[in-house]
Amino acid sequence: MSRIEPLSADMFDADCGHRMPFRVGDKWSAMLLRCLEAGPRRFTELKVPLHRVSPKVLTETLRAMERDGWVSRTAYDENPPRVEYALTALGRALLDPMDHLCAWTRAHRAEILGVREEYAQGE
Amino acid sequence: MSRIEPLSADMFDADCGHRMPFRVGDKWSAMLLRCLEAGPRRFTELKVPLHRVSPKVLTETLRAMERDGWVSRTAYDENPPRVEYALTALGRALLDPMDHLCAWTRAHRAEILGVREEYAQGE
DNA sequence: AGTGCCGGTTACTTCAAGGGAACCGGCTGT
DNA sequence: ACAGCCGGTTCCCTTGAAGTAACCGGCACT
Numbered sequence: 001m002s003r004i005e006p007l008s009a010d011m012f013d014a015d016c017g018h019r020m021p022f023r024v025g026d027k028w029s030a031m032l033l034r035c036l037e038a039g040p041r042r043f044t045e046l047k048v049p050l051h052r053v054s055p056k057v058l059t060e061t062l063r064a065m066e067r068d069g070w071v072s073r074t075a076y077d078e079n080p081p082r083v084e085y086a087l088t089a090l091g092r093a094l095l096d097p098m099d100h101l102c103a104w105t106r107a108h109r110a111e112i113l114g115v116r117e118e119y120a121q122g123e
Numbered sequence: 124m125s126r127i128e129p130l131s132a133d134m135f136d137a138d139c140g141h142r143m144p145f146r147v148g149d150k151w152s153a154m155l156l157r158c159l160e161a162g163p164r165r166f167t168e169l170k171v172p173l174h175r176v177s178p179k180v181l182t183e184t185l186r187a188m189e190r191d192g193w194v195s196r197t198a199y200d201e202n203p204p205r206v207e208y209a210l211t212a213l214g215r216a217l218l219d220p221m222d223h224l225c226a227w228t229r230a231h232r233a234e235i236l237g238v239r240e241e242y243a244q245g246e
Numbered sequence: 247a248g249t250g251c252c253g254g255t256t257a258c259t260t261c262a263a264g265g266g267a268a269c270c271g272g273c274t275g276t
Numbered sequence: 277a278c279a280g281c282c283g284g285t286t287c288c289c290t291t292g293a294a295g296t297a298a299c300c301g302g303c304a305c306t
Contacts, residue, residue, distance in 0.1 A: 004162040011172035012154050024224070025148035027264075031135050039127040043283050049134035054265055055284060069238030079273045080282045090231060090238075097223035101147070104220045108213060115192030115213075150294075166253055177295060178254060202303045203252045 028053055028061045029070075030098060033087070036071060037095060040086035070094065151176055151184045152193075153221065156210070159194060160218060163209035193217065 024030055028050065035046055046058060053061075062085055065071045070091035076082040087095075147153055151173065158169055169181060176184075185208055188194045193214035199205040210218075 004164075007158055007164070007168060007172040011158070035130055035134070041130070044281090045130060048132055049130040051132060052265095054267090056266090056286085057264060059284065060264090067239055067242045068235050075283090080280090081272085081284090083283065090234060093231065094227060097220065097227045100220035100223045104217060108216065111213060112191050116190055119190045167251090175295095177297095179256085179296090180294060182254065183294090198253090203250090204254090204302085206253065 024094075024098075026061065026064075028057065029065060032061060032065065033070070033091060033094060033098060036085060036087045036091070040074075040084040043083055043085070046085070065091070147217075147221075149184065149187075151180065152188060155184060155188065156193070156214060156217060156221060159208060159210045159214070163197075163207040166206055166208070169208070188214070 031050060032046065035041060035049055043055075043058070043062075046062075047053065047055070050058065062071060062073070066073050069088055071085050072088050074084045074086070076084070154173060155169065158164060158172055166178075166181070166185075169185075170176060170178070173181065185194060185196065189196050192211055194208050195211050197207045197209070199207070
């Protein structure tokens with residue numbers, strides 16, 4: 001058995017790139033990214049597929065994504081008001097790694113569920 | 124401007140594969156995956172690079188990953204006790220999409236931080 | 247007899263994300 | 277005059293993840 005290198009104490013400092021990308025972890029961002037994939041959407045439109053989200057949380061999430069440059073927000077001076085959210089180039093670039101992750105999930109979902117069931121038996 | 128398809132109301136049911144993979148979102152799983160990349164590790168060894176994690180949370184996270192089939196836990200009947208955690212084939216397969224995501228983060232970190240600063244100015 | 251190591255467990259606390267319900271301004275339509 | 281639409285905001289509450297501190301059993305070493 002070969003010797004394995006010891007793990008360094010600062011593998012996971014803030015700038016190391018091993019942490020998951022900012023905010024992919026929160027509950028709605030990834031799904032919002034997917035909602036905006038095909039083109040700009042309005043606030044109310046986004047609530048349809050995300051029908052469990054409250055307006056408060058939707059605003060929060062969109063603001064955070066805007067702050068990180070993933071989406072742009074465009075308000076048109078009309079009545080009734082119209083606001084459109086769209087992916088920026090940066091947000092669009094994130095779709096590619098996201099797709100990989102989604103593909104992994106689809107490919108292994110059944111396997112994971114099986115393991116879980118086994119594990120539950122052994123308790 | 125071309126017409127964009129409306130978003131369906133059931134885009135994100137539990138089985139759709141658009142949700143982020145199980146538990147990549149929690150605080151430590153992704154980093155643990157990275158710690159185990161080079162080979163099996165012992166409990167105490169894992170605490171070194173993750174020096175901010177408490178034994179309780181480390182146990183919880185490892186158990187959850189075990190439950191989902193990402194890691195295996197092997198206890199040797201020695202003294203002092205020795206326990207080794209290792210990636211399963213499933214866990215190892217997850218490294219690939221993770222790498223894509225990490226690469227994205229490294230590539231765009233500066234850009235995001237720049238956008239954040241701009242955004243902070245405008246407030 | 248006391249100390250330390252290993253891999254945890256237990257009980258308690260903290261904290262931020264998320265959820266729910268109500269409300270808002272400005273205009274339109276009836 | 278009143279209701280409705282849009283894109284929110286505000287206040288309050290719940291929940292669950294995470295953190296903190298103390299402790300455990302079994303053996304070995306001194």
